[in-house]
Amino acid sequence: MYRPNEDYLKLPGSYLFSTIGKKVNAYTEANPDKKIIRLGIGDVTQPLCPAVIKALHEAVDEQASADSFRGYAPDLGYEFLRHAMAENDFRARGCDIADDEVFISDGAKSDSANIQEIFARNSKIAVCDPVYPVYVDSNVMAGRCGEYDANSGVWSNVIYMPCTSENGFAPDYPTETPDIIYLCFPNNPTGAAITKDRLQGWVDYANKVGAVIIFDAAYEAYISEEDIPHSIFECEGARTCAIELRSFSKNAGFTGLRLAATVIPHDLKVKVEGTEIEMHSLWARRHGTKYNGAPYIVQKAGAACYTDEGKAQLKEMVATYMKNAHFIYDGLSEAGYEVYGGKNSPYVWLKTPNNMTSWEYFDYLLEKAGVVGTPGSGFGPSGEHYFRLTAFGSYQNSVEAIDRIKKI
Ligand SMILES: *Cc1c(COP(=O)(O)O)cnc(C)c1O
Secondary structure: OOOOOOOOOOOOOOOOHHHHHHHHHHHEEEEEOOOOOEEOOOOOOOOHHHHHHHHHHHHHOOOOOOOOOOOOOOOOOOHHHHHHHHHHHEEEEEEEEHHHEEEOOHHHHHHHHHHHHOOOOOEEEEEEOOOOOOOHHHHHHHHOOEEEEEEOEEEEOOEEEEOOHHHOOOOOOOOOOOOOOOOOOOOOOOOOOHHHHHHHHHHHHHHHHEEEEEEOOOOOHOOOOOOOOHHHHOOOOHHOOOOOOEOOHHHHOOOOOOOEEOOOOOOOEEEOOOEEEEEHHHHHHHHHHHHOOHHHHHHHHHHHHOOOOHHHHHHHHHHHHHHHHHHHHHHHHHHHOOOOEOOOOOEEEEEOHHHHHHHHHHHHHHHHHEEOEEEEEHHHHOOOOOOEEEEOOHHHHHHHHHHHHHHH
């Protein structure tokens, strides 16, 4: 008789967004005349920019004739996009990354979940707390996290690195040495960025202890401050200890189109029985075996993001969301809240007032203001007493939400 993969059975249900949905429905039924404003939204809302739309149309038309039709894409991505990314995202910022170190894919979520496959089964992972849930759950599925304790919400074989206001939401080095360290900056959910110095410290630490850093840079386009690195490869020594994840979802609105990249330098290598193994070749093998490449049409759309026209239009798109973020951040500050994030990120992270739990504050905000956000405790135990609002809604809704919150 077949058996399921029992590692999957260890995963607790994902109650966060279903519980939010139930509470919102109950409120709407009880208050049918009240308009709810959703600032919990984690998806973009603006349409694709004109440069991307034009590239999509052109690429579609190419498929109509035999001489420009494209079948299977190269597993690792078209050269034109690997080159555009290496040149614009890395070499233009002084990062030493070659075209062939960029692997094109259909998402940073899937890459962040799949990347663990190229590491030993008994690798120990370290994650920030609170955290984007995919990093932990994908390692649970691989049988790497031990047992879950429902009371504390922690896995027995995972190293948690608390990120709270006390450490500026950038983790301290763990006491136990990890093999794989997941870092995401600017961060979802806290909205925090990491300074160049602190990230350099992590690179030095990883090189010293022989760990690898998986650096999720999905929000780099939102960075506005000078001293914040856009890539971990801006740090010296990162080529021997880091993998970076890039996505077109948040900077260009490709959440529906699907496009991303993983960068693995050739220098990321480790000795196995006297032979040096490049992690680059393992990921290339993984892609070659399990993946048939992101669609040509979508990769052409991705390349359009690097034209002068595309760059200008994306900048405007990000600025629109950041205008919301600034409005939400300033409004909450004026209302007396302790507020974080919102400067280099579309997420605003607030401390709940009067020591309310994250869920108490969720109910309070829904009841008193008709505003929906996301309880911080849903992202990990150290998210308790915090709450996330996002800037992905409309400006009008952001203004009205803040207006209502101020009036409570
Ligand atoms: C949105 C997001 C991504 C992007 O995922 P895609 O699969 O590329 O859409 C990656 N990491 C984090 C932390 C995110 O919030």
